[in-house]
Amino acid sequence: MKVLMLNGSWNQDGSTKAGLDEMAKVFAAEGVETEIVTIGGKPIADCIACGKCAELKHCVFENDGVNDFAAKAKDADGFVFGSPVYYAHPSGRIQSFLDRLFFSTMNADRYASLRHKPCASIVVARRAGTSASFDVLNKYATISQMIVVGSSYWNEFHALTKDDVPQDPEGLQTLRNLARNMVYVMKCQKAGRDSGILPPANESGVFTNFVR
Ligand SMILES: Cc1cc2nc3c(=O)[nH]c(=O)nc-3n(C[C@H](O)[C@H](O)[C@H](O)COP(=O)(O)O)c2cc1C
Numbered sequence: 001m002k003v004l005m006l007n008g009s010w011n012q013d014g015s016t017k018a019g020l021d022e023m024a025k026v027f028a029a030e031g032v033e034t035e036i037v038t039i040g041g042k043p044i045a046d047c048i049a050c051g052k053c054a055e056l057k058h059c060v061f062e063n064d065g066v067n068d069f070a071a072k073a074k075d076a077d078g079f080v081f082g083s084p085v086y087y088a089h090p091s092g093r094i095q096s097f098l099d100r101l102f103f104s105t106m107n108a109d110r111y112a113s114l115r116h117k118p119c120a121s122i123v124v125a126r127r128a129g130t131s132a133s134f135d136v137l138n139k140y141a142t143i144s145q146m147i148v149v150g151s152s153y154w155n156e157f158h159a160l161t162k163d164d165v166p167q168d169p170e171g172l173q174t175l176r177n178l179a180r181n182m183v184y185v186m187k188c189q190k191a192g193r194d195s196g197i198l199p200p201a202n203e204s205g206v207f208t209n210f211v212r
Contacts, residue, residue: 001186002033004076006069008083008094010041015124015159016082022172023080023122026179032186037069039093046096053104066100070113073105077186078118079146081137088129090136098140111144116199118185119146120178122155130156149185151178
């Protein structure tokens with residue numbers, strides 16, 4: 001089993017990474033492989049709604065990590081999206097990244113590489129804006145039929161820099177419990193698959209814009 005994690009900070013070794021590392025330790029102890037992908041500090045294009053992904057089966061903007069992440073997603077059993085809070089929302093770069101990842105995946109394969117897989121978002125802030133940011137990240141999972149996994153608190157922890165992270169033991173405990181819950185869901189899914197329980201097929205054919 002493998003969990004693909006996304007660090008939505010420019011900082012590849014900051015607070016967000018420290019939170020992802022705390023979860024990765026639990027995954028390792030449970031025998032689950034992890035990979036942390038860092039968006040990094042280079043510019044990330046926003047989605048320009050060109051619709052080319054329907055034809056290309058990937059985003060038209062290459063070389064900034066979105067298409068690589070989409071390729072890795074096919075083999076992942078679970079996902080964690082981590083972001084710092086900026087002005088009470090997730091980082092702009094993770095929102096641009098996820099807009100393009102989810103829109104291109106929808107157009108490429110109707111979310112087949114993400115659908116029904118467990119997903120959790122984690123957010124870190126010095127002080128405020130965590131629950132609003134958490135809601136934004138969870139919206140990607142809930143429109144694509146991913147299974148949102150919860151923990152013993154909303155998935156937030158508090159730090160200005162990574163050195164502060166150990167001073168939020170409840171936040172870290174929330175992250176560890178979240179990782180254990182994800183492992184439980186992935187194991188249940190595997191046991192279900194092994195005994196012939198498969199995800200339901202979707203109904204389709206209705207797509208309205210509220211005006212016709
Ligand atoms: C532009 C900017 C906006 C921020 N906005 C908030 C905020 O709204 N609330 C908050 O508590 N912290 C805010 N912070 C602090 C970061 O969330 C905090 O430093 C976090 O630990 C950074 O994570 P990182 O090291 O993974 O980038 C902001 C930081 C920056 C640079």
